[in-house]
Amino acid sequence: MQPTTVKQGVKGHYYRKLAETYGTPALLIDCRMVRHQYLLLKSALPDVHLYYAIKALPHPKVIEVLAALGAGFEIASSGEINLLHRARIAPRTTIHTHPIKRDPDIRQALRFGCTTFVIDNTEELLKFIPYKHRVGLLLRLSFQSSDAVVDLSRKFGCCPDDAPGLIHLAARLGIHIKGLTFHAGSQCTNPSMHVHAINVCNQIIRQSRGLGAAPMSMLDIGGGFPVAYDSRIPDIETFTAPIRQALNQLPPNVRVAAEPGRFLVAPAGTAMMSIIGKAWRNDRLWYYLDDGIYGLFSGQVFDHARYPMEIFSTSPKVYPSVLAGPTCDSIDVIVEDVMLPELEIGEIVIGRQMGAYTAASATSFNSLPPAKVVVIDSRQTRSLETGRADIAGQTQN
Numbered sequence: 023m024q025p026t027t028v029k030q031g032v033k034g035h036y037y038r039k040l041a042e043t044y045g046t047p048a049l050l051i052d053c054r055m056v057r058h059q060y061l062l063l064k065s066a067l068p069d070v071h072l073y074y075a076i077k078a079l080p081h082p083k084v085i086e087v088l089a090a091l092g093a094g095f096e097i098a099s100s101g102e103i104n105l106l107h108r109a110r111i112a113p114r115t116t117i118h119t120h121p122i123k124r125d126p127d128i129r130q131a132l133r134f135g136c137t138t139f140v141i142d143n144t145e146e147l148l149k150f151i152p153y154k155h156r157v158g159l160l161l162r163l164s165f166q167s168s169d170a171v172v173d174l175s176r177k178f179g180c181c182p183d184d185a186p187g188l189i190h191l192a193a194r195l196g197i198h199i200k201g202l203t204f205h206a207g208s209q210c211t212n213p214s215m216h217v218h219a220i221n222v223c224n225q226i227i228r229q230s231r232g233l234g235a236a237p238m239s240m241l242d243i244g245g246g247f248p249v250a251y252d253s254r255i256p257d258i259e260t261f262t263a264p265i266r267q268a269l270n271q272l273p274p275n276v277r278v279a280a281e282p283g284r285f286l287v288a289p290a291g292t293a294m295m296s297i298i299g300k301a302w303r304n305d306r307l308w309y310y311l312d313d314g315i316y317g318l319f320s321g322q323v324f325d326h327a328r329y330p331m332e333i334f335s336t337s338p339k340v341y342p343s344v345l346a347g348p349t350c351d352s353i354d355v356i357v358e359d360v361m362l363p364e365l366e367i368g369e370i371v372i373g374r375q376m377g378a379y380t381a382a383s384a385t386s387f388n389s390l391p392p393a394k395v396v397v398i399d400s401r402q403t404r405s406l407e408t409g410r411a412d413i414a415g416q417t418q419n
């Protein structure tokens with residue numbers, strides 16, 4: 023994992039004004055950046071239908087922006103369905119990808135109008151017998167990449183060797199497996215596992231014709247498209263070049279989908295905190311911020327991310343420093359052993375690239391109020407101040 027860097031920022035005045043207007047802690051979401059990221063990925067994968075993985079940042083405005091651009095939505099829970107329902111998203115543009123579901127989850131998704139589901143084992147396949155005339159299933163395969171920061175194939179996905187057996191069983195049960203899916207892991211540092219997975223899926227799709235199944239018509243290549251935190255990663259055009267090549271080898275009737283989360287929203291999010299306390303401890307200057315590991319920086323734990331940080335002091339003298347969060351727990355430290363100029367209580371500290379898997383996984387430990395989510399648009403800066411629970415849809419204006 024990369025160490026956290028803390029840079030000298032240049033837009034102190036801008037953030038101080040935003041902090042005066044909206045208060046801190048806040049997660050600023052720039053919808054222009056969401057649009058930009060969507061269009062970048064769309065141009066890198068022009069023939070791939072993109073379903074936004076709303077778990078990354080389940081915010082109504084982000085959903086609205088992406089829906090207007092023609093995105094579909096990847097959902098994995100009843101709460102996420104409710105969010106899309108409230109946003110009036112057309113159900114036919116959604117896919118339900120959780121490989122493990124209860125019957126009421128399946129029924130709720132069907133009531134909503136979602137008809138594409140994911141399975142990866144026999145028990146899950148059998149759950150669809152009562153709904154077999156209403157659904158098309160994707161079979162999830164497991165491809166564990168050592169080059170992904172977050173592994174998503176340990177817990178889900180069947181081994182490729184087991185796929186023919188499941189496809190054959192589904193055909194015998196009269197359940198339509200319309201395609202395959204995989205997730206090569208989140209924040210993949212190179213595309214080799216995507217390419218390998220596409221090639222293996224290509225073979226299985228071609229073989230499936232001999233297993234008594236109807237021809238497969240869909241391949242969902244998951245997410246995993248990386249963003250630059252502190253380490254260098256290839257730009258998306260370079261990252262996707264070998265993926266495009268591998269996709270070109272698929273049978274022509276196969277429609278390709280992807281479920282990007284991080285790539286669409288991480289660069290759109292900026293965390294804005296204030297220093298609320300400061301103390302010398304063991305020859306280091308400790309700064310206490312109004313948000314930390316239990317809040318927006320929960321991604322340091324759950325998502326293994328390290329976010330580029332910025333401060334706005336011009337003081338030339340630097341000291342060994344620590345940036346810590348506001349809770350009573352000692353784990354609540356964002357970065358230690360970093361040389362910083364002396365900062366004062368009330369100064370602003372910024373975290374970059376913080377749109378994905380940050381507010382989405384924040385807790386309310388110590389009953390501290392969650393960071394507000396402030397949506398910034400090109401035409402206007404307006405606040406949709408939402409609490410953490412509200413992020414799941416009850417936006418207050």
Ligand SMILES: Cc1ncc(COP(=O)(O)O)c(C=O)c1O
Binds near residue numbers: 096207208245
């Ligand atoms: C099924 C599924 N699809 C898509 C995503 C989004 O992945 P990423 O943020 O790497 O694009 C995830 C992330 O957990 C996932 O589990």
